[in-house]
Amino acid sequence: MRVLAFLDGTLAAPDAPQIRVDDLGLLRGDGVFETVLVTGGKPRELGPHLDRLARSAAMLDLPPIEIAAWERLCDQVIGEWSGSPEFVLKLVCTRGIEGDPSATPTAFALANEVDPKVLRARAEGVSVITLDRGIDPGLAERAPWLLLGAKTMSYSFNMAAIREAKRRGADDVIFTAADGSIFEGPTSTVVLVRGRTLYTPPSDIGILPGTTQAALFRSAEKAGWTVKYEPLRIEDLYEAEGLFMASSVRKLTRIHTVDDRALPDSKAVYGELMAAYEGEY
Amino acid sequence: MRVLAFLDGTLAAPDAPQIRVDDLGLLRGDGVFETVLVTGGKPRELGPHLDRLARSAAMLDLPPIEIAAWERLCDQVIGEWSGSPEFVLKLVCTRGIEGDPSATPTAFALANEVDPKVLRARAEGVSVITLDRGIDPGLAERAPWLLLGAKTMSYSFNMAAIREAKRRGADDVIFTAADGSIFEGPTSTVVLVRGRTLYTPPSDIGILPGTTQAALFRSAEKAGWTVKYEPLRIEDLYEAEGLFMASSVRKLTRIHTVDDRALPDSKAVYGELMAAYEGEY
Structure with a gap:
């Protein structure tokens, strides 16, 4: 249909x-x-x-x-x-x-x-690798003609990055800067859990402001979570208590593995966040 | 038609x-x-x-x-x-x-x-501005998933850069790295003249190998010029005896102004190079 x-x-x-x-x-x-x-x-x-x-x-x-x-x-x-x-x-x-x-x-x-693959990712979670996005966090402001943070149809490198992940046996990608800053996924926003706080990188570093991430933060705050827009680094991913990709169709997807490192089981946190998020609709 | x-x-x-x-x-x-x-x-x-x-x-x-x-x-x-x-x-x-x-x-x-605008650019030359491309010369090799040096249909930022040039009263763009290295135009290859030598940046820094630039170098060599693939810097543009954009439809287009600096008159060099280039066909 x-x-x-x-x-x-x-x-x-x-x-x-x-x-x-x-x-x-x-x-x-x-x-x-x-x-x-x-x-x-x-x-x-x-x-x-x-x-x-x-x-x-x-x-x-x-x-x-x-x-x-x-x-x-x-x-x-x-x-x-x-x-x-x-x-x-x-x-x-x-x-x-x-x-x-x-x-x-x-x-x-x-x-x-x-896509049935999306339904499977929601249920089972995904593994990701970090890949260099090749830009620095100040570039978006410095060079607006590069259209960082615009959702354009020029997505061929996003698709290439996902193919690179699959070649390496993973499902998806988190883009990083040369200095180790975390940007975003090719088609998602990164959300990290530490204690009772949700973190995502600030969009002014040149990433797309996430609609699903924003809805999640709104509903999680109502449910008693603290939410923060703060720069994240690769080490933060490796030490995360919970790590998720937020995007409209996948909603919140659990990341169970980053760069071949298994993360702690975050199914309970995921269940709690999804209950808050779905309560919005 | x-x-x-x-x-x-x-x-x-x-x-x-x-x-x-x-x-x-x-x-x-x-x-x-x-x-x-x-x-x-x-x-x-x-x-x-x-x-x-x-x-x-x-x-x-x-x-x-x-x-x-x-x-x-x-x-x-x-x-x-x-x-x-x-x-x-x-x-x-x-x-x-x-x-x-x-x-x-x-x-x-x-x-x-x-496009009639291309015919006018060939005849009259163009003014360009330099704009930060946001990447460093080692990135193409380090991050092949970014597709630097592939001629993809994801060209929205190239078009945005040309609009930025027009907003600033210029015709076109030469992309640079943060360290001042010269890359390429959004739709062209940069060719610089110093004495009897033609220079263009090496394509392994993440730029498209130019077909027109290669044909020009081939014909110019036959006509007695020396040709070199060497890194160029913004200061080299400002001090150029001749500066050109090479692309298939525009052929060789004279750049008469870079970042509001007028370059020396290069019509004679242009005529000589064009005679060699057109002699190929």
Whole structure:
């Protein structure tokens, strides 16, 4: 089951060609996206997702995102959906056709089933390796043209990093700086547990502000946890009492192994955090 | 005038939708490309372009590029072309459809007229600014998952850098490292002239090996120039007797201004180098 609609309300066949070869989203990865989890007919954290889409679009000098129009588009696609009660809604906005000065963005929403591999990762946890992201924590502020912290469609190196992890027998990646600072996963935010405190790196070092991580922090605080945005280092991962990847579709995924080091069993903490998080919806 | 054909020989309408929304080239910028200049019915440096396409594809773990099939595709599209004698041939190969384990790459060639802005840049030269690329010269070797030196479709930051140049009143960009090393332009190779020697940075620092720069070096050597692959620094640009951007469609473009500093008039050197370069074809 899949549903595709464009921002103007046109429903279209997801298995048929819909995009021109000279769309800059294709030729240059020049566009922005969001991935939203829909459960029981409701898109989770839609406001933060659309705010982040708007922020990414602004970083790329794309035309402003009209939040209300995207909300209508999401409503429409969710209304057309007749598959599983939990599904994925991908929102995409590209710069449009190359060389056309009056080009308007190519903007669509695509609903799709959750990948079974994601369901398995949620249940079983994952192993990760740390890989050098090649940037320093001050770069995002110094060089905004590098688009660090924008959710662009130029994700080929994120995909390459995950392939590198699989080559090394792991499932996923946590990116680090040369100085040992922790950034983020290729498609997730890092959350670390120490005592009754949750930690995640501050987004101004050039990482994507996590919508799922923010929702988790909000609900965990209500449940009595302390939450902190603080720089983390590789050694912190190795000594974590609990380590998680937060992302919309995977929700909170337990990391049981980092760089071949087994972490302490965090199933109890995971259960507690997930209860708080799911209580939000 | 435009001509589009897919690698299987299918001709298609370039102004009609041809690509699915779930093509990974679109969703993730996950693919590779080349841009070839065709003059008088002949693609320039097609061998080096296809070799580089194959190298980029290998860096992305894409299926091997079948050189002979791409040569046939280029022949076909060039045969169909009835526009200007000089035109642009773009070659694109993406990872194909998301989530399909038997997905084959989406592979096509698109012929298009040369952008008039490029013709003006060739005639008048350009002004550039230097911008931090945020990486160090050892990173490419240390972190191959970052795909430095692969010509991927994840080019959104290259486009953002050029927009930043225009905001600052310049035409284009030369990327630098934090230590002042020179990398490349967002879509070009840097060539510097000092006396009777041409310099360009070595590609193993994480830049794309330039097909046009290589052809220029080959022809300039025959014409008595010395050519060197050596690290360059920002100060070298400011003190250059001649400074050029090499790329397939712009050929060799004079840089008359770097970071608001006017360079010496290099029209004579440009004329000499262009005579050698054009003598190849």
